[in-house]
Amino acid sequence: MTDPVRYEAHGEIGVIIVDNPPVNATGVAVRAGLVAAADAFAASDQKVAVLMAAGRTFIAGADIKEFGKTPLEPHLSTLIHHIEALEKPIVCVIHGTALGGGFEVALGCHYRVALKGARVGLPEVNLGLIPGAGGTQRLPRLIGMIPACEIFTSARQVGADECLKLGIVEAVVEGTPLEAGLAFARKILAEDLPVRRISAMTVAPYDPADLAALRTNVAARNTGHVCHLRAIDVAVAGADLPFFEGIKQERQGFWDLMQTPQRAAMIHAFFSERAVASLPELKGVVPRALGHIGVIGGGTMGGGIAVSCLLSGLRVTLIERNAEAAQKARDGIAGMLADSVKRGKLTPEKRDALLADALVTTDDYAALSDADLVIEAVFELMDVKKDVFTKLDAICKPGAVLASNTSYLDIDQIAAMTKRPQDVLGLHFFSPAHVMKLLEIVEAAKTAPEVLATGFALAKALKKIPVRAGVCDGFIGNRILKAYRTACDHMVLEGASPFQMDEVLEAFGFAMGPFKVTDLAGIDIGYLTRQRLAPTRDPRERFGDWGDVLYAKGRLGRKTGHGHYIYDAQSPKGRPDPELLEIIAEERARKGITPRAFSAEEIVERYMAAMINEAARVVGEGIARRPLDVDVTKLYGYGFPRFRGGPMHYADHIGLERVLATITEQAKTDDFFWQPAPLLQQLVAEGRKFADLNQG
Numbered sequence: 001m002t003d004p005v006r007y008e009a010h011g012e013i014g015v016i017i018v019d020n021p022p023v024n025a026t027g028v029a030v031r032a033g034l035v036a037a038a039d040a041f042a043a044s045d046q047k048v049a050v051l052m053a054a055g056r057t058f059i060a061g062a063d064i065k066e067f068g069k070t071p072l073e074p075h076l077s078t079l080i081h082h083i084e085a086l087e088k089p090i091v092c093v094i095h096g097t098a099l100g101g102g103f104e105v106a107l108g109c110h111y112r113v114a115l116k117g118a119r120v121g122l123p124e125v126n127l128g129l130i131p132g133a134g135g136t137q138r139l140p141r142l143i144g145m146i147p148a149c150e151i152f153t154s155a156r157q158v159g160a161d162e163c164l165k166l167g168i169v170e171a172v173v174e175g176t177p178l179e180a181g182l183a184f185a186r187k188i189l190a191e192d193l194p195v196r197r198i199s200a201m202t203v204a205p206y207d208p209a210d211l212a213a214l215r216t217n218v219a220a221r222n223t224g225h226v227c228h229l230r231a232i233d234v235a236v237a238g239a240d241l242p243f244f245e246g247i248k249q250e251r252q253g254f255w256d257l258m259q260t261p262q263r264a265a266m267i268h269a270f271f272s273e274r275a276v277a278s279l280p281e282l283k284g285v286v287p288r289a290l291g292h293i294g295v296i297g298g299g300t301m302g303g304g305i306a307v308s309c310l311l312s313g314l315r316v317t318l319i320e321r322n323a324e325a326a327q328k329a330r331d332g333i334a335g336m337l338a339d340s341v342k343r344g345k346l347t348p349e350k351r352d353a354l355l356a357d358a359l360v361t362t363d364d365y366a367a368l369s370d371a372d373l374v375i376e377a378v379f380e381l382m383d384v385k386k387d388v389f390t391k392l393d394a395i396c397k398p399g400a401v402l403a404s405n406t407s408y409l410d411i412d413q414i415a416a417m418t419k420r421p422q423d424v425l426g427l428h429f430f431s432p433a434h435v436m437k438l439l440e441i442v443e444a445a446k447t448a449p450e451v452l453a454t455g456f457a458l459a460k461a462l463k464k465i466p467v468r469a470g471v472c473d474g475f476i477g478n479r480i481l482k483a484y485r486t487a488c489d490h491m492v493l494e495g496a497s498p499f500q501m502d503e504v505l506e507a508f509g510f511a512m513g514p515f516k517v518t519d520l521a522g523i524d525i526g527y528l529t530r531q532r533l534a535p536t537r538d539p540r541e542r543f544g545d546w547g548d549v550l551y552a553k554g555r556l557g558r559k560t561g562h563g564h565y566i567y568d569a570q571s572p573k574g575r576p577d578p579e580l581l582e583i584i585a586e587e588r589a590r591k592g593i594t595p596r597a598f599s600a601e602e603i604v605e606r607y608m609a610a611m612i613n614e615a616a617r618v619v620g621e622g623i624a625r626r627p628l629d630v631d632v633t634k635l636y637g638y639g640f641p642r643f644r645g646g647p648m649h650y651a652d653h654i655g656l657e658r659v660l661a662t663i664t665e666q667a668k669t670d671d672f673f674w675q676p677a678p679l680l681q682q683l684v685a686e687g688r689k690f691a692d693l694n695q696g
């Protein structure tokens with residue numbers, strides 16, 4: 001192992017280089033190395049120092065792997081005070097990203113320069129924490145209370161130019177970190193610039209009304225989280241205290257939060273969303289080239305997939321059923337790109353170039369003859385899909401990857417329509433496909449490793465989070481969804497109201513309650529599914545059919561302005577419709593059910609037990625490789641609260657015995673739906689957790 005921190009003398013300038021791949025996190029060795037380097041500089045003849053990092057980025061923060069373990073000295077904040085206390089000036093050069101503790105190290109230096117393209121941020125709230133090494137105290141002193149609080153409560157990354165405007169850096173420069181650092185150090189020498197400690201500054205006066213507005217906004221955007229407001233409190237308190245008293249308060253807040261389940265959950269999410277992309281069996285497997293993507297079907301999903309590909313620099317050929325439908329698809333894509341322009345994500349010139357040069361819309365399948373990967377997103381009907389894959393097999397070049405975006409259908413059957421089942425896989429995007437981060441990559445029985453690897457390469461190109469799934473009805477996400485959605489219907493039949501369910505589950509942290517989701521997706525979908533399943537339905541199965549009444553009344557959800565809720569100008573986000581309760585009451589009466597009251601705890605307990613039980617089955621059957629794959633699927637595709645880490649992490653947190661006890665209790669009245677998953681039973685018997693299955 002090379003030294004993670006080096007000290008080099010360049011004439012009158014000392015250069016401290018942090019070199020701890022991959023992202024220069026400040027683990028204990030880096031911290032100790034920085035103290036030693038600062039001491040070496042202090043004792044040397046050099047008059048000014050440069051602090052920089054080697055590799056792709058400046059320091060990305062504290063070493064998150066150390067969190068939850070006994071902290072080892074020197075602590076980061078001590079080290080930063082040590083640097084700031086130097087009697088000779090030190091300039092920090094930021095390249096790549098200076099995040100969390102990395103940015104805090106930069107704030108401990110007397111001057112900062114950023115290379116073009118560099119970004120800084122305090123993303124600790126994404127880990128359930130607050131900045132813990134001076135960020136809440138130094139940043140307000142440097143740039144003012146309101147902009148500082150906005151930066152560390154939003155966790156956003158601030159680009160170099162904005163840093164210059166805000167006064168975070170003295171200059172934005174080009175060149176290598178070493179060149180930039182030496183140049184600024186020479187300026188310090190030439191102009192005799194002094195030591196300048198942020199800790200000695202005071203916070204500029206601000207309007208308390210602006211702070212109150214920010215607090216309200218932050219609270220509304222982060223329901224359920226505990227860290228954001230704590231960060232503001234600590235910053236505000238610190239502004240009126242001597243600097244080191246403020247630091248003490250910050251430290252206390254950081255350590256209090258370090259003990260919370262939210263911190264553990266969010267760090268689990270951080271590592272899990274990276275672990276999903278690295279499957280041991282794909283190590284060294286080279287994906288196929290991706291440049292030209294075919295998309296079949298330009299409806300809701302095909303259009304979004306095409307936009308996602310275009311925005312990532314891929315060429316797209318989209319096939320529709322006829323010229324008119326192809327034009328409609330093109331118009332839809334142009335509309336989505338126009339939105340990107342409106343939101344400042346794309347220039348009008350770039351949009352025009354994408355539409356003119358990178359997108360072909362046609363009804364001629366022959367245009368796919370040189371596509372590298374084709375994604376089918378036609379109607380959810382097996383016969384239509386089989387027809388499409390037969391055509392693709394005849395037209396696509398050898399080695400082209402053929403993918404289906406089906407939500408539920410059997411990819412093996414689809415692959416069997418081709419003479420190249422090894423090239424076929426599922427690529428299950430989520431709606432809206434150019435926004436949602438999750439991509440389920442479905443490995444069929446004969447999918448070749450490099451084809452699976454190509455699915456992961458596509459996800460990377462599209463900046464999506466890929467989760468490998470096996471073939472079954474609904475793969476990971478939709479299969480589990482079906483189970484907990486059914487549990488919801490049971491509770492409504494027994495006496496809970498859909499409005500209560502939504503309220504309780506949103507309070508638990510879900511982005512949207514299940515009945516609001518149904519209104520968004522369309523009540524027709526549930527109706528059609530009930531119709532499809534009716535002939536084969538087991539008589540023991542309990543289900544709610546009030547949706548059929550809503551369907552018959554044309555109340556299809558948001559798209560008709562009326563579903564479980566009423567959507568109009570008065571309440572664009574929906575208000576409960578009292579008539580729904582009458583419709584449900586009639587169904588209960590018809591089924592001989594006497595309704596009873598449900599507590600919020602009972603709703604959460606049953607909802608989560610149904611989710612965890614099906615998830616355990618999905619892992620037990622190998623549909624999901626590890627529990628963490630389920631967690632990431634639910635976090636990124638189904639609005640599961642990140643501060644609870646995902647259903648499997650949550651199950652470990654509340655205890656698997658308790659989950660199994662809920663299932664066993666429910667089975668007393670419905671042993672058809674409530675059958676405990678073998679894996680859950682096994683883990684409880686062995687005294688193990690889902691987390692034990694995440695290793696390796």
Ligand code: 3HC
Pocket residue numbers: 022023025057060061062063064065076097099100101102104123124127130131132133135271274275
């Ligand atoms: N500690 C430990 N490991 C880290 C890390 C960190 N702070 N940041 C990244 N890594 C690891 C990743 O887990 C990954 O490991 P793997 O290769 O084994 O999967 C590897 O470094 C590369 O990371 P990415 O795949 O994320 O690389 P990218 O280039 O896509 O992104 C990044 C780089 C923008 C720096 C991104 O990794 C990131 O956002 N990191 C986290 C930054 C952060 O949250 N910092 C704050 C930490 S808390 C803190 O500093 C507390 C302080 O206030 C006291």
Ligand code: NAI
Pocket residue numbers: 296297298299300301302319320321325376377378379380381384388405406407408428429430431
């Ligand atoms: P959609 O009905 O909006 O679009 C389907 C499009 O396919 C239509 O524009 C239609 O003209 C076209 N099409 C039909 N047959 C064709 C053929 N033979 N050749 C070329 N084009 C053809 O449907 P949507 O919602 O986009 O769904 C598409 C697929 O994506 C389905 O398999 C669905 O299950 C899946 N899916 C849907 C999600 C959603 O939220 N809507 C989410 C994830 C997957």
